[in-house]
Amino acid sequence: MRGRHTDIFTMHKRVSSKEHLNFLEKEENLEQSHSGVCKDIGNPSWKRPLPYVVVATLSSFLFGYHLGVVNDTLESISLDLGFSGSTLAEGLVVSTCLGGAFLGSIFSGLIADGLGRRRSFQLCALPMIIGSSISATTSSLGGMLLGRFLVGTGMGVGPPVVAMYVSEVSPAFVRGTYGSFTQIATCLGLMTAFFIGIPAKSVLGWWRVCFWISAIPAVLLAFLMEFSAESPHWLFKVL
Structure with missing residues (x-):
């Protein structure tokens, strides 16, 4: 019985760690995307208005x-x-x-x-x-x-x-x-x-x-x- 509880706890821990890593990865991608958008908005291209x-x-x-x-x-x-x-x-x-x-x-x-x-x-x-x-x-x-x-x-x-x-x-x-x-x-x-x-x-x-x-x-x-x-x-x- 004790061994079974230990296996369940270990499996739960592995799943939790995997989900945590996925969450961190998604959060990092979101931050990169957000920073890229902010960068584009803050520094528009100088080339576009040049012909005008x-x-x-x-x-x-x-x-x-x-x-x-x-x-x-x-x-x-x-x-x-x-x-x-x-x-x-x-x-x-x-x-x-x-x-x-x-x-x-x-x-x-x-x-x-x-x-x-x-x-x-x-x-x-x-x-x-x-x-x-x-x-x-x-x-x-x-x-x-x-x-x-x-x-x-x-x-x-x-x-x-x-x-x-x-x-x-x-x-x-x-x-x-x-x-x-x-x-x-x-x-x-x-x-x-x-x-x-x-x-x-x-x-x-x-x-x-x-x-x-x-x-x-x-x-x-x-x-x-x-x-x-x-x-x-x-x-x-x-x-």
């Missing part, structure tokens, strides 16, 4: 490009359009763009909150495409001023929306890095405009090519934004 940030910074690139596009081409433009020697006309060609940018920047916040960030980018690209096309094909000072003004309105809408969009789609640990992309893109736009404008004084009509080239990134901005993610901050606010 790059597309958005096309707006900053265009801002820099249109600031510098008349630097090397202004002399050729004034000769072809018949206002050579008029400092007033030359000043208007430069400043009209900035006047349009001032007007666009006033309404950029309302547009971004009303239409969303993606549609705002597409809206700012539209006058840039139209304005650069007018500037590239015009044969008068009035046409050049109209084109520059339209481009300026897009320049004014774009940069504030870029700043909002990049900060809202970027993870916190790379937000500063991605935010610097906007300034880098602006500098690249200026450098590109200066580089492309080098042949303007030696090649007849090259200034028109410079304006046509500016339409390419504007078209890309409008097209690629159709496939980019909307700002979660804006979606949360409107839904």
Whole structure:
């Protein structure tokens, strides 16, 4: 009888030990799974928003490009359009763009909150495409001023929306890095405009090519934004 009780106790002890080990194993797996989920939530991938940030910074690139596009081409433009020697006309060609940018920047916040960030980018690209096309094909000072003004309105809408969009789609640990992309893109736009404008004084009509080239990134901005993610901050606010 005593031996039988001993066997039962030993069997119970073995079963209990086995169950205890299984319990510990399940608990360990649960902790690993939980820690993995927390890690994924706490550190989202920096790769996912990167394409959207790059597309958005096309707006900053265009801002820099249109600031510098008349630097090397202004002399050729004034000769072809018949206002050579008029400092007033030359000043208007430069400043009209900035006047349009001032007007666009006033309404950029309302547009971004009303239409969303993606549609705002597409809206700012539209006058840039139209304005650069007018500037590239015009044969008068009035046409050049109209084109520059339209481009300026897009320049004014774009940069504030870029700043909002990049900060809202970027993870916190790379937000500063991605935010610097906007300034880098602006500098690249200026450098590109200066580089492309080098042949303007030696090649007849090259200034028109410079304006046509500016339409390419504007078209890309409008097209690629159709496939980019909307700002979660804006979606949360409107839904």
